Amino acid sequence: MSAIHTPVSRRRVIPAGFIDALRDRFGDRVSTAAAVCEHHGTDESPYATMPPDAVVYALSTDEVAWVAAHCNKHRVPLIPYGVGSSLEGHLLAVQGGVSLDLSGMNQVITVHAEDFTATVQAGVTRKQLNDEIRDTGLFFPIDPGADATLGGMAATRASGTNAVRYGTMRENVVSLKVVTADGRVINTAGRARKSSAGYDLTRIFVGSEGTLGIITEVTVRLYPQPEAISAAICNFPDLKSAVQSVIEVIQIGVPVARVEFMDTAAVRATNAYSKLDLKESPLLLFEFHGSPSAVREQAEAVQEIARDNGGEDFAWAEHPEDRSRLWTARHNAYFAGLQLRPGCRSSTTDVCVPISRLADCVTETAADLDKASFPYTIVGHVGDGNFHVLMLLDPDNPAEFEESEALNRRLVERAIAMEGTCTGEHGVGLHKMAFMEAEHGRDALDLMAALKHAFDPNDILNPGKIIPPPPVGKLVA
């Protein structure tokens, strides 16, 4: 894949003997092969590959601790790696160092079905977990598009289509096992549903993108598989009427499990990619969970709101296979979008605003994007006020990248002005760092920097991410 943007790289010097010591400990589970390093320095972002100096395949928390202590001693950057599905440059080795591949740590350790919790190694993916617990009658709802690892999902505070009903990783991580920068191992919490016993270490590591510690085990909440599920598609004459319907559904408090928006371009791309025949206009995909009567009540309330806003009659996906096909198609909307412009490189972005501002934010954004010189799609977990823009860029045309960055900047400024956030679920990585000060203010960023320094004084954990450097001449407190 050709790349269109190369961030500033300041590679650190790897001390002599450092990699030999890794080889002594890990044998052929260390690689410095160019292809392996390039693979571990590439994600789904618009950035050029930034390879690490070496890749280590870890198989246990003890091994992770050994690598952390080794890197800390020698001031070598250490970047955890799951399946490489992050979207904003999180895993790029901008300062070189070691990529720590955790995909081999893929055991479901314990399932406490009676407590609705599962403890897994960080490399277990969300689909793997759901496959392994199917017989318990429980499921794990958080579903970013990709089949990401639970460790990566915790590290980016991921969410997905079910978050409107079940929350995000913030609400659904019970506890974590974490390796600190200096190679100690901690558990952030027990398995109780709630605790007031001191600082919330769990929530400190959720969303920290590998910069404060390395997550090696994740205990998550599970939920009963709903007694009844129904899913429906509703087409609208325009984008605004679809979004307005979502706002009203949320405001009357219908506990909808999923409500996803797709614009016309996204529907068209999905039809082509997933061999569907959805009507090509802005649409909402709904899913309702509950008892049969609750599901019926919810669907009736939502259909009424949709109709009042010009929506068509629901097209139902009655059979589990139909539902599964529909949601697979929705999860593949990213890959479908890429096919709208063969050979393109994408720039994705996501923002989240209070639900009352969603219609304004989406319509203003679409108007801005309509002027762009490249194709785009908008999809969104709109029940949360969260939506994504996928911009399809010519990798050989730097002007398009500049144009997309300007559009992204205006989108983020619009969202922040509406009391929203520069990223609802992708995370900061490299791509949102420039907006952190506008969103949080320098004083809050100084606190974040102080936290980072307290937990990682040698700045070895995924350095150069999340917190932009302070302006020249200004000291961090």
Place this chain on the structure above:
Amino acid sequence: MSAIHTPVSRRRVIPAGFIDALRDRFGDRVSTAAAVCEHHGTDESPYATMPPDAVVYALSTDEVAWVAAHCNKHRVPLIPYGVGSSLEGHLLAVQGGVSLDLSGMNQVITVHAEDFTATVQAGVTRKQLNDEIRDTGLFFPIDPGADATLGGMAATRASGTNAVRYGTMRENVVSLKVVTADGRVINTAGRARKSSAGYDLTRIFVGSEGTLGIITEVTVRLYPQPEAISAAICNFPDLKSAVQSVIEVIQIGVPVARVEFMDTAAVRATNAYSKLDLKESPLLLFEFHGSPSAVREQAEAVQEIARDNGGEDFAWAEHPEDRSRLWTARHNAYFAGLQLRPGCRSSTTDVCVPISRLADCVTETAADLDKASFPYTIVGHVGDGNFHVLMLLDPDNPAEFEESEALNRRLVERAIAMEGTCTGEHGVGLHKMAFMEAEHGRDALDLMAALKHAFDPNDILNPGKIIPPPPVGKLVA
């Protein structure tokens, strides 16, 4: 109230002129009167009064920032104060200093009904908020027994009877305005439902008990008042069958809004205090929220489980007045308990365990308490696995205090051994500090200490709380 236990006090020297400067700035909103200081050095814990050197009544975030900067400059302890309803010694001025009374900051600033959020000053109490938003059709569910302030509730990560359905302050604080130790003002987040934009400053301050910053504004989530509500009382032949019923209700996933346990002594105390005639055996109080049909379905499912466990037929509280009377009585269970032994001083404690271990934990605890030389009650937010023990002690008999502390220690050890926590909702304060290492391990405590030092390098914010000092000879990283 006479007191029975005096923790170690190491009062700092207040520099000459320090209090004069406060008087210059705040006039008669500074007090050093003994009665005022004693009031602000007393909570509902079993500890002796520990008065601050002065009390300042702040009316704005700017004033709080001024006081923080002044205290930080002179290394004087600063302890935020709401209504003094904390239970574990949180607000005691063990090192002297300034108690900052925020009860005058009691304005509801904005209600965004369309987004289900309200922003209030830290001194607004939960009942005040609910009174002020009643006309919007929304409510704020978190309800510790006392009519605590929202600032205090955020600072202790409070919950209450509704947490099983609506979560705790951890899930329901959207953002905070916080004054840092050096007097800067930050906002921890915007108003979007979710965000992945950097470290979770909101969750860092929720539960930090005034040790990391001073919360001056709180933005919380609101919920639609349920379309239908029903409440029911169910008596059981013994404690174990009541708790077992709760476990089964949670395990089949009934979205019960409240499920509260009271042991026979608590029922007896409540009858006497609140002039009720509840049958005096272990009982559960249930409340169901939803559409009329959902409420009916939930109640039927729960009645069936209760009956299978030997529970009696539900006694319904049909009318809103009856429900309100019942829940007021439940919220007053603490004060009712105190009346079981006139002139007593109480020691309260709370633990929380995974729901599958709740029956074991409660029955073992009751067996242990049955051997005590003083009366006790057990009540609990059992849907969360959380329960409280109220021990009624003779304030003039130090042996009873020692005995109660030994029982508390065994209770906490039991809970931690069951993967639970030493406090589900009270917080650490002074009373749970001794258990922090057993629960978290020294390495995790070192991270908490590093966070504290990063945010409050001069240790002025509520010093001597949450984190026990490291063992002699061991350095904190």
